[in-house]
Every structure is written in structure tokens, then in C-alpha cells.
Amino acid sequence: xxxxxxxxxxxxxxxxxRRRVDALLTALTxxxxxxxxxxxxxxxxxxxxxxxxxxxxxxxxxxxCSTWLYQWWISNVERRGGLK
Amino acid sequence: MKAALxxxxxxxxxxxxxxxxxxxxxxxxxxxxxTIQWLAIVVFMAFVSLTLVITYVAAKRTGxxxxxxxxxxxxxxxxxxxxxxGDWMSAATFLGMSGLVFTFxxxxxxxxxxxxxxxxxxxxxxxxxxxxxxxxxxxxxxxxRLDNVAIRTLGSFSGLTIIFLYLTAQMVxxxxxxxxxxxxxxxVAVVLVGVLMSIYVSFGxxxxxxxxxxxxxxxxxxxxxxxxxxxxxxxDFSLDQMLDSARAASPLGEDVLLPGNLLKDPVAAISLxxxxxxxxxxxxxxxxxxxxxxxxxxxxxSVSWAxxxxxxxxxxxxxxxxxxxxxxxxxxxxxxxxxxxxGGANMAALHLxxxxxxxxxxxxxxxxxxxTIIAVVAGLTLSAASTFSHxxxxxxxxxxxxxxxxxxxxxxxxxxxVGVVAIGLGILFEKQNVAFMxxxxxxxxxxxxxxxxxxxxxxxxLTTRGTVWGGAVGLVSSITMVCLSAAVWVDILGNxxxxxxxxxxxxFSLPLTLLVAIVVSxxxxxxxxxxxxxxxxxxxxxxxxxxxxxxxxxxxxxxxxVI
Numbered sequence: 001x002x003x004x005x006x007x008x009x010x011x012x013x014x015x016x017x018r019r020r021v022d023a024l025l026t027a028l029t030x031x032x033x034x035x036x037x038x039x040x041x042x043x044x045x046x047x048x049x050x051x052x053x054x055x056x057x058x059x060x061x062x063x064x065c066s067t068w069l070y071q072w073w074i075s076n077v078e079r080r081g082g083l084k
Numbered sequence: 085m086k087a088a089l090x091x092x093x094x095x096x097x098x099x100x101x102x103x104x105x106x107x108x109x110x111x112x113x114x115x116x117x118x119t120i121q122w123l124a125i126v127v128f129m130a131f132v133s134l135t136l137v138i139t140y141v142a143a144k145r146t147g148x149x150x151x152x153x154x155x156x157x158x159x160x161x162x163x164x165x166x167x168x169x170g171d172w173m174s175a176a177t178f179l180g181m182s183g184l185v186f187t188f189x190x191x192x193x194x195x196x197x198x199x200x201x202x203x204x205x206x207x208x209x210x211x212x213x214x215x216x217x218x219x220x221x222x223x224x225x226x227x228x229r230l231d232n233v234a235i236r237t238l239g240s241f242s243g244l245t246i247i248f249l250y251l252t253a254q255m256v257x258x259x260x261x262x263x264x265x266x267x268x269x270x271x272v273a274v275v276l277v278g279v280l281m282s283i284y285v286s287f288g289x290x291x292x293x294x295x296x297x298x299x300x301x302x303x304x305x306x307x308x309x310x311x312x313x314x315x316x317x318x319x320d321f322s323l324d325q326m327l328d329s330a331r332a333a334s335p336l337g338e339d340v341l342l343p344g345n346l347l348k349d350p351v352a353a354i355s356l357x358x359x360x361x362x363x364x365x366x367x368x369x370x371x372x373x374x375x376x377x378x379x380x381x382x383x384x385x386s387v388s389w390a391x392x393x394x395x396x397x398x399x400x401x402x403x404x405x406x407x408x409x410x411x412x413x414x415x416x417x418x419x420x421x422x423x424x425x426x427g428g429a430n431m432a433a434l435h436l437x438x439x440x441x442x443x444x445x446x447x448x449x450x451x452x453x454x455x456t457i458i459a460v461v462a463g464l465t466l467s468a469a470s471t472f473s474h475x476x477x478x479x480x481x482x483x484x485x486x487x488x489x490x491x492x493x494x495x496x497x498x499x500x501x502v503g504v505v506a507i508g509l510g511i512l513f514e515k516q517n518v519a520f521m522x523x524x525x526x527x528x529x530x531x532x533x534x535x536x537x538x539x540x541x542x543x544x545x546l547t548t549r550g551t552v553w554g555g556a557v558g559l560v561s562s563i564t565m566v567c568l569s570a571a572v573w574v575d576i577l578g579n580x581x582x583x584x585x586x587x588x589x590x591x592f593s594l595p596l597t598l599l600v601a602i603v604v605s606x607x608x609x610x611x612x613x614x615x616x617x618x619x620x621x622x623x624x625x626x627x628x629x630x631x632x633x634x635x636x637x638x639x640x641x642x643x644x645x646v647i
Contacts, residue, residue: 021208026205029361041343053323059201063395064391064395068392070384078381
């Protein structure tokens, strides 16, 4: 049974790193959505229409780009670890 | 024409089975007498004919449980991505969200984001791990190292609750739409939809359902692009021009493009946001899609493709809603004597298609809408049938003594039973405002399914007892809060004031589920709990790295403990 060292090693492609990245990205995604949303509701006059639409479109674009970039990165991690 | 449009809108207003309609704020017009839309019928019959051919071909290739539940696990990332997008993009996404933007303006952008933002979360946390650990349903994952019978019994309650809520709203909308297209009585229309979806699923299983979703997603994307392009061309494809025109044309004036028309309370907004972020990650019919591909890597590719299609569609629909504010203004033929859009705001996209392309475009868009509904109900039905056959029968009743042929028979019988129940619910709820079901289904999915999936994947301390208690509390609390909210307590039950002051319970029910599951697990000192904690390491290895040499991982449903 692989131990903690295994998950840190090249053999596993650094999967421990992956789990930390996953947690970070999930928190980031949640914050990018909820934090500005709260600000917009609490201070509606502070943001222009274009700024809000820009935030919305940027977040939608982020949802696509993040999935593709993440997939590319994790595929490389797996390839380095010989997991593919 | 106007009568048909009124009916189409009234119908579409109840097809609000996803987040776009979670607030149930759109107005529903009275359903007029049915009028036949011949072009829509022709396009729709072409779609049905094609899907029946697909079902026939798929039926010949569906003989094992692997093929019935997961299409043999051989879909490519692109194909499955399209199918996931097809499962997610319901009629409410198209008509409901554009109607939301038409009515409330800028706040509609939150719903556009909401439909797209969950996919990165699914990619980061779930997709390949769910694929690596499971076989047919998401409960394979939660039950991997926990007691199968207890977990699947709980999961069946939450999963079927979500599915039937979704299904009812879709059936009500679909029945009414068919009523208009064919001039049939409502109950006949509902029966027709129920029979169609039962045929697709019972004969073709996941293979037929997947290809129907793929085709539907393609025609929905093409239809939306066509309508969006025609609409935007009126503004020379200039966002500035569109925004200026909307301000001038909207009854709300400048306020239409300011925040606060729909979302006014930060607690409600966060609750809605949490439902958007984590609800899709707990939907049974979405999670089931990850088992149609050969491995975790392809599951991730599926999510990437799905996010691309969904994100594009959300932007198009948002722009359609914005364009409708200007283009429909002053077109009195689409407004009633009360100055409101005929049939309600959900009609905005259909009115717009009529305005820009006449009856041919209206017919095409109507048929696309109906195809969307049929495909979604087929996916939901398959998920429900799989819950009955794989989770309840094979695990809880048969206790792992699997007979593949019998399991497929049970699946097909369950499909017919789900179809009958769906027809009954569709007829029962004909006159009801079913928009609250959208709120409830996402809330339950986020609070129960996602929470427990998350804990089972990332916390070694989770035990069966904690899972069952946490899930039960989450299920009861989310249902109770929605029933005590304005959507049910006031709008349906006629009380003066809501007991639960928010429309969305997720901000309360999701943390409550996690808290109860964690506390009960920590207090569980039984030998079984110790074994379950010790088994986490094996689960971790398999979830991260897949089962070595296996294309479809083996999850023995009789396994109650894992060494």
C-alpha cells in the first residue's frame, strides 16, 4: 500500500500537490463568484453596468479556461508519474 | 399565432427546473386554447424519428448492465462532454434565463455565471475521482468503504427526491408544449412524453440517452446561435449600442442595467450562489455521465468540453435576453392589455424568434425547446431507473447476489414505473406553480449529495453512521426550509408570511449536513468505524490513480467493509 512518501514522489506524479491545488482552486473559484456578488448587492452603486457584465463574462471565461488548463496540467503530472 | 404563443409561454414557465428559475419570479400567463404549429411539428417529428432510430440501434447493443447504465464505458471525452451539456442545458436555461434577463435585466448575469461556474469545481474535486471509484452511480463512491446497504438506502431517498422534482417540472412543461403543438388534451400530451422517454430509456439505455443528448445539445447550440446572431445584428454586434437601447426601451429605464432588481439580499445571494456552485456536483443524472467514459482522464476531458459548450450557450442566452428588451419594446402584438409579455417573461425568446424570423424560426425554436425537454427527461428517467436497479435492488435487496439479466430486467421495469409515476405527477401538478422544485432539487443536491461525496473523498474520518445522520439531516432540513419559504408557504399554501425568510436554504442546509456528518463520525467509536477509517488509504489510492489495469473499476455491491 503506497505511503505518504509515495504520494510525494515522482512515481505518483506528486499527487499530494494535486490535492492541495484542488483545494486552492476550489476556494478561489468560490471566492471569485461569491465575494464580488456580495459586494455588488451591498454596494450596487459602486459598480458600473459594464464592470458587472465584464466580471460575469470573465468568470464564465474563467470556468472554461480553468478546466482546460487544469486538465492539461494534471495530464502532465500523470505522464511524469507514468500513470497514463 | 398569438394564442399559440401564449400557450407556449405558459408552458415554458413551468419548465423551470434549473437554477434560472430557482426564484420562481416569472409570471405565468393563462394557457390559451391550443393551436397547431405545423412547422414545429415537422421539425419535432424529424427529431423523434431520428431518436427512435438511435434507440433501435442502441437496443441491439444493450445487453449487459455495463451497456445499459454506462453505454459500455466507451464514449469519448468530446461525446460525453456534449451529452453532459445536453443534460444540463434544459429548456429553462434557454427560455427561463432569457426571460429572467428580459424582466430583471442585469441581475440575470448571476444566473448565467451560475450555470457555468460549477464545472471547474466538478473538475477539481470530482470528475476523475468519481470515475475511478465508481461503476454506475455516484453512490458507488460514497459506499466504497462504508456500509453499502445503509448508504444506498439513504442515497436513494435523496437521489430520487432530486430526480422526481426535476422530472415533474419538465413533464408539466413538456405536456403543455405538446398540447399546443398538436392540439392534444394536456393529459394526452403528458402521456405521450412519458411513453417516449420510457421507450428511449428502457430499450436504449445509456447509449440511446447519450446520443439523444448529443444531438439535442447540437441543435440547441445551433438554434441559440442563430437566434442570438439575428438579434445581435440589429445592434451591429455592439454591446454599447445594445445597452443604450435597453435603457431607453425598458419600462425600468436606467434601472434595468443596474443591480438589485432581482437579488437584493446578500444572504439569499450567497445561498443561491452555493446552490449554483455545488448543486450540479450532486445531481445524480450528471454524475452518472462520468461512468460512460473509459477512465478518469476522459472524465476530465468530458468536463472541459461540457464547460465550453455550456459557457458559450450561457453568454448567447444572456445576450438574447438583453436584445429582447429593446427589440420587443413597442411590438404590441406580443404584449397583453396589462402591458406584460403575453404568456409571461419566459416567452421572450420565442416572441423574439417570431419577430426576427417569422413562423419558420418560431417553429424551429419551439421544436428545439421540446427536443430539449424530451432529452432531459430521458436522462432523469435513466438515473432514477439505475437507482432502483443498481442501488436498491442489486445492493439492498439482492445483497450483491447479482444476476445481470435480472438486473437489466429490473432496470427496464423500473423505467416503465418511473414513466408512469412521472406521468401521474405531471397530470397532478398541471395547475401548480412548480418553480419551487428547481430550488429544492439544487438545494438537496448541494446539501446532501455533494456534501457527502466531498467528505467521503477527502476525509478519512467519515463513517457510515456519520454519513447517514448527516445526509438525513441535510435532506429533511433543505426540504423543510423550502416548504416554509415564500415559494411554498405563501404562494402555494396561501399563508400570509413565510416562516423561513429566504428563498434558498443552501447556506444553512449544506453546512448543517457537513457539521452533523463530521460530529457523528467523530463520536463513532465502533469497530466498524475503525475499519472504515482504516480503509480510507486504499480508497485514496484508487480515487487518485484509478484501478490498475481496469477500464471499468469493479465495485462489488456486496462489499460492506473494505480492507
